Amino acid sequence: MTQARTANPLEQSVGYALKQAHAALRGAMDAALRPLGLTVPQYACLELLGQRPGMSNAELARGAFVTRQSMNLVLRGLQDRGLLTRPAVADRGRALPSRLTPTGVKQLAAAGVAVRAVETRMLTALTPEAQARLRDDLAACAEALTD
Amino acid sequence: MTQARTANPLEQSVGYALKQAHAALRGAMDAALRPLGLTVPQYACLELLGQRPGMSNAELARGAFVTRQSMNLVLRGLQDRGLLTRPAVADRGRALPSRLTPTGVKQLAAAGVAVRAVETRMLTALTPEAQARLRDDLAACAEALTD
DNA sequence: TGCGTCATGTCAATATTTTGACATAGGCTA
DNA sequence: TAGCCTATGTCAAAATATTGACATGACGCA
Structure with a gap:
């Protein structure tokens, strides 16, 4: 026991476990979205727009x-593919509000399922209570x- | 905004919370390691080697x-800076075992503190029990x- | 009104990472 | 032994992300 601690302190680090879980999730999402022709950032963009147009x-x-710059590229890619629309000029301020097209909504639905x-x-190994607790702790x- | 809960299902997603926590940790580690002239992958490499030379x-x-390719670049950078050594040729198989130099050990110690x-x-908001549970759940x- | 500050969108350049590919070394099996 | 499979290190190219910079618009305040 005491040897296990000194031999593998990385495995006892919450930060390392966080990194491990994130890598696994990212890889699995990547594989699930690839058949749909979407990357994880692209899906994140669609999901955000679906929930708050x-x-x-x-x-x-x-x-x-x-970064803003990365999202800008994602946005253009999705716009070129007809999944969302963006006004060319802002009528108020500089912000350009994006909205999903019907095609985008359909793509988001399929991606959301995956x-x-x-x-x-x-989350198969976790009870609903454990899942909620995990989310809150994260x-x-x-x-x-972030303070 | 009574629809705040239904309007933000993303905040209820464990995956999103995982992504959020990972981004925050990554940013904080980046800031903590920058004064030492180390990136997160470089630190990870040192930490792994410190625990298993x-x-x-x-x-x-x-x-x-x-990926192997990314780590290869990290390894070369650390080698050029004299933080680790690697044999030019493998005496058994193709694997080249890396080891920290005394300078590398010192850098790792400083980075580890940060x-x-x-x-x-x-983890300030979590009890030791909650921390262990979080690690195990992750x-x-x-x-x-990964199956 | 004028001014300072902040946020936004976007361009260009750089850095980083991944993808794809190839040669080599070792283990396994017929 | 020969053949096949896997793992490793590494090269080159492509994709991706970041850093730095700049102009523009909104807001607060004297």
Whole structure:
């Protein structure tokens, strides 16, 4: 026991476990979205817009945890593919509100099914209570670091 | 906004919380390691080698959740800076075992202090029991996805 | 009104990572 | 032994993300 601690302290680190779980989730989502021709950032963008239409590029970037510049490229790609629309000029301020097209809504629906299946598989070993607790603890971790 | 709950199902997603916590941790580690001239992958490499000297490039890549090619670049950078050594040729197989130099050990010690401070800050809101539970749940999530 | 500050969108350049590919070394099996 | 499979290190190219910078618009305040 005491040897296990000194021999593998990494495995006892919450940070390492977080990194491990994130890598696994990212890989699984990537594999699930590939048949649909979507990357994870692209899906995140669709999901955010599906839940709150009219979000600006900067808002989407913050919600997807990437830079404005990266999200800008994602946005253009999705726009070129006809999954969302964006006004060429802003009528108020500089923010350009994006909205899903009907095609985008359909793509999001298909992607959502695939992603939710991944999440369900990830959480198979956890009770609903444990899942809620995990979510809240992760949120608390994020909040403690963003001050 | 009574529809705040139904309007934000993303906040109820464990996967999203995981992504959020990971982004916050990554950013905090980045900031903590920058004064030392280290990136997160570089630190991960040092930490792995500190705990298990002689790991090969491929082993380090798996442990740090990056590709072999990425770890190869990290390894070369650290080697050029004199933080680790690697034999030019393998005496057995193709794996080249890396080992920290005394300078590397010192850098790792300093970086370890900084990183542990970040992890402590991240976990301030959680009891030791909750921390252990969080770690185990994350490990269970990762394992469920890697089958 | 004028001014300072902040947020946004976007361009260009750079850095980083991944994808694809190939040669080599070792283990396994017929 | 020969043949096949897997793992490893590494090269080159492509994709992706970030950093730095700039112009523009909104807001607060004297």
